[in-house]
Amino acid sequence: xxxxxxxxxxxxxxxxxxxxxxxxxxxxxxxxxxxxxxxxxxxxxxxxxxxxxxxxxxxxxxxxxxxxxxxxxxxxxxxxxxxxxxxxxxxxxxxxxxxxxxxxxxxxxxxxxxxxxxxxxxxxxxxxxxxxxxxxxxxxxxxxxxxxxxxxxxxxxxxxxxxxxxxxxxxxxxxxxxxxxxxxxxxxxxxxxxxxxxxxxxxxxxxxxxxxxxxxxxxxxxxxx
Amino acid sequence: xxxxxxxxxxxxxxxxxxxxxxxxxxxxxxxxxxxxxxxxxxxxxxxxxxxxxxxxxxxxxxxxxxxxxxxxxxxxxxxxxxxxxxxxxxxxxxxxxxxxxxxxxxxxxxxxxxxxxxxxxxxxxxxxxxxxxxxxxxxxxxxxxxxxxxxxxxxxxxxxxxxxxxxxxxxxxxxxxxxxxxxxxxxxxxxxxxxxxxxxxxxxxxxxxxxxxxxxxxxxxxxxxxxxxxxxxxxxxxxxxxxxxxxxxxxxxxxxxxxxxxxxxxxxxxxxxxxxxxxxxxxxxxxxxxxxxxxxxxxx
Numbered sequence: 001x002x003x004x005x006x007x008x009x010x011x012x013x014x015x016x017x018x019x020x021x022x023x024x025x026x027x028x029x030x031x032x033x034x035x036x037x038x039x040x041x042x043x044x045x046x047x048x049x050x051x052x053x054x055x056x057x058x059x060x061x062x063x064x065x066x067x068x069x070x071x072x073x074x075x076x077x078x079x080x081x082x083x084x085x086x087x088x089x090x091x092x093x094x095x096x097x098x099x100x101x102x103x104x105x106x107x108x109x110x111x112x113x114x115x116x117x118x119x120x121x122x123x124x125x126x127x128x129x130x131x132x133x134x135x136x137x138x139x140x141x142x143x144x145x146x147x148x149x150x151x152x153x154x155x156x157x158x159x160x161x162x163x164x165x166x167x168x169x170x171x172x173x174x175x176x177x178x179x180x181x182x183x184x185x186x187x188x189x190x191x192x193x194x195x196x197x198x199x200x201x202x203x204x205x206x207x208x209x210x211x212x213x214x215x216x217x218x219x220x221x222x223x224x225x
Numbered sequence: 226x227x228x229x230x231x232x233x234x235x236x237x238x239x240x241x242x243x244x245x246x247x248x249x250x251x252x253x254x255x256x257x258x259x260x261x262x263x264x265x266x267x268x269x270x271x272x273x274x275x276x277x278x279x280x281x282x283x284x285x286x287x288x289x290x291x292x293x294x295x296x297x298x299x300x301x302x303x304x305x306x307x308x309x310x311x312x313x314x315x316x317x318x319x320x321x322x323x324x325x326x327x328x329x330x331x332x333x334x335x336x337x338x339x340x341x342x343x344x345x346x347x348x349x350x351x352x353x354x355x356x357x358x359x360x361x362x363x364x365x366x367x368x369x370x371x372x373x374x375x376x377x378x379x380x381x382x383x384x385x386x387x388x389x390x391x392x393x394x395x396x397x398x399x400x401x402x403x404x405x406x407x408x409x410x411x412x413x414x415x416x417x418x419x420x421x422x423x424x425x426x427x428x429x430x431x432x433x434x435x436x437x438x439x440x441x442x443x444x445x446x447x448x449x450x451x452x453x454x455x456x457x458x459x460x461x462x463x464x465x466x467x468x469x470x471x472x473x474x475x476x477x478x479x480x481x482x483x484x485x486x487x488x489x490x491x492x493x494x495x496x497x498x499x500x501x502x503x504x505x506x507x508x509x510x511x512x513x514x515x516x517x518x519x520x521x522x523x524x525x
Binding site: 071102 | 244247430431433435436438439440442443444521
């Protein structure tokens with residue numbers, strides 16, 4: 001699904017990340033840890049081609065990231081669901097339209113009827129809030145809405161950047177359970193977090209692989225926490 | 226997709242695509258006002274150009290294929306020289322007809338300046354001979370040489386000396402009108418580009434979200450381009466109607482016979498300003514498309 005071979009990325013002369021060599025296999029579950037500023041978000045951005053590697057190679061679904069055109073990247077993102085810490089919604093649209101946005105912009109609104117959409121909104125527990133606009137939602141509601149939007153296109157890969165950063169422990173577990181449920185449906189999940197308690201909680205539910213980024217490199221990989 | 230198809234899809238629209246970009250009041254008003262003002266000015270530029278064209282044609286054709294020969298001679302030689310001039314003209318190829326003006330006709334010509342009671346017999350007034358050319362024309366230099374030999378007091382005036390600068394001035398005025406129209410279109414494109422860039426910058430976060438969820442550049446650009454094209458079309462339509470009304474209520478040329486009051490359209494010329502709104506829309510379409518894709522290229 002995603003293969004990195006000695007991949008590197010840097011904003012200036014000094015690379016922020018280097019020597020990234022790993023494979024994210026279909027149906028796998030990964031945690032990405034490391035101190036703040038270590039490059040977790042940069043790693044995720046490399047996975048959905050918001051950033052392109054400055055060294056080495058990254059293959060995204062069999063395509064070299066550096067060889068992708070802008071339309072190719074847009075098409076690729078239809079196979080990747082991204083949940084940001086700050087969620088990033090269109091504030092002028094109600095929640096239901098925000099969740100359906102990936103379908104709208106790709107001209108696929110017809111593949112999901114209103115009942116299916118309501119079912120998805122219900123799955124993340126936001127039925128009562130479907131007409132609210134994003135600024136009217138709490139942090140936890142926004143995270144769940146972001147997750148619903150991320151999976152509406154039935155992606156193969158879900159990338160979550162600190163999805164529990166702004167929510168309480170109960171909501172963190174709820175989000176984790178949703179992501180585990182998706183993994184059991186065959187989705188590959190990558191969660192960037194520095195919340196070790198969340199990783200321990202996940203261990204009881206799913207076979208997770210932990211990747212630690214430190215000093216610009218993936219220091220340990222493959223071992224369960 | 227051809228440009229025609231793209232313009233058609235602009236008009237038919239996509240409601241869902243329209244909703245993803247929030248409405249931006251300031252840039253909308255700016256585009257509308259700019260397009261209306263520019264279309265208003267464009268109507269005047271077009272009227273100026275067309276009026277100048279008519280003027281140039283009139284001045285070019287007025288007195289064309291006519292000439293005047295002025296004979297200044299002592300009274301005793303006047304008839305002899307007039308006869309010599311008429312004889313020369315009769316033998317010159319390219320001359321259709323020639324005749325000497327009568328005293329009454331000469332008096333009528335001078336009356337506006339000297340009054341009706343001018344004593345022509347007492348004044349050394351030159352004799353005027355009116356000449357009409359054939360369509361092929363005559364050799365004016367050859368005729369001048371023959372007249373100098375046969376009638377030394379005769380001077381040929383083919384009207385070209387004053388007619389040509391006037392016609393050239395009118396032609397240049399027409400060119401100026403078209404240049405003004407081109408400048409107006411250019412200024413419209415620049416202003417719409419600025420307004421579109423402002424709207425795109427204001428909506429950078431929206432664009433990032435759209436890219437994140439898989440929107441192609443064409444989809445995002447289309448949402449902005451359609452909005453600005455329709456605004457430009459609406460504004461230009463209003464400006465054109467206002468401009469046409471303003472031109473229509475200008476004083477008529479027949480009332481004053483002055484050059485500037487002839488600033489109007491004639492006949493089917495009134496239909497020409499109708500091209501301004503589509504032209505403004507096409508300009509906005511291209512300017513916004515250019516601005517949108519340039520902005521999008523800067524965002525991954």
